[in-house]
Amino acid sequence: MHDPKDLDDYLAGLGISDADDDTSSPNLLAAAPAAAPAPSFGALSSAPSPGHLPAAQDPQTVLEHFLRGVARRFDPGLTVRVTRDGDHLSGEISGENVGRLIGREGHVIEALDTLAYAVVAKHVQGGEHLRVRIDVGGYRSRHFQMLQQIAGRVAAAVASSGESHTFQPMNPADRRIIHMTLKDNPHVVTQSVGEGNGRRLVVKPAPAR
Template structure:
């Protein structure tokens, strides 16, 4: 698999391509330093590297957006906020997913940082998505508990399956499990007893 092609696809999803670089306005003086290549800063803390990368990226897309990065213990979490931040999520969160892949790649290129998890949210998209998935899990749990029959969901990304697993972890009547491989991996909600 050609990594450059995948990276080009992600950049195209962000509206950025090699041909577009000459058309991009130069970064504002206050963001020029933050747009410096993150890969050259191998000695810097991952939080600093991630914040510099994301600030450089969003300054090219919409300079009015703000970036806040913190270490939650199990992952580096970044929030991109601003009046038009929600648009940056893209259709079904695809652009947001591409931003996460790019951010992870920047950190993974640095020695010893490939194990870090990166979560990026723009305009509260991930929070709204998690709330929607939690409500869906609760509705399906009632349905499965009432009917006694398992419910198999459509394939979904690991982060979305995780939200549902967590929502149903303590449920007294149902349990969830992931089945399948790769992009076909999906979740099944089953009655706990029976």
Template sequence: MDNRTNLDDYLAGLGISDADEAESVPPPAPDPQAPAISPALSHPHEEPSVVLERFLQGVIARIDPTLAVTVREAEDALEADITGENAARLAGRDGRTLGALEVLAYTVLAKTEGRSEQRVRIDIGGFRRRQADTLAKLAERLAVQVAKSGEPHEMQPMPASERRILHITLKEHPDVMTESVGEGAARRLIIRPRHG
């Protein structure tokens, strides 16, 4: 399989092509004496929400200028919603593009703030909301199954954000409890009977 062709097809689907690259004027050569300044990092005393919003607006302007970004401060993270008619396509297969965008946004904020404590959650076209609803319903079904059988159920490895949804959903459940086991990408959740 030709990776170049697949990448070109993917970029064309996002409205980005080699023709776009050829038409753009190359940036001037950087001055080796000047400090490197990234546009997203050029205002070091800005609020993290402003930095995140500017970064995301820059990304989506290149992909689909009809999309809109809203950033708000939640209790434990900065949350951003990207909305618009074609927003759901931007999430990518199984939310992979969305996950990559979150990692980039987190990195930009960490470099701006000089620390990496700020958590970032991004939803694109309601993808995360739908995913959370699906996971919560799955957790409830599995809790009934575990409570009835008395046998623990071990999930497949999943990202921390998905395990968190399952933990929160079943936190107050009277018959089951949850626990995460394993390391790194192999970390998974086990639903166990609470008594027994």
């Protein structure tokens, strides 16, 4: 990141669109992905840019200041909470009408993850070693629970039918959730196949013992 750069440019550069207001999770059971390019982000109201972050090197202060600047551009009534646990830094934006900050299938949150990490890495000494995770309106908690439920249903179907199931392409974080959910299931095994954005997760019957 180069400063001082307007926050609108950061968001637009990450493909965040005010048309992407969808708090639903993806249909991960579908076999074919649905992809559409995101238009650039529209004009937003005035708020402090990341280039004007406080001089303090405390990562929680830096992340909170940045997220408040983002939240104010959508709704001044949104609240921000930042916590730290070791090298894990978590930011939560909550309030009404947070759909635009979630985006279609959560892609705006993923973009905010990337941007927030870059801000912390730039403005905090050693910040590049921190793990930054952003949630909006509890979306990620709900998404995590949904993935666990889907993994359980798919595993049961695979074990019953003896036939493998291939998910649509998903991001590494979602694949990992399903992998970890099923890793101790004695009836199935999981495997990632493919490359890049086309990488898929396959659930197979466990080999006979």
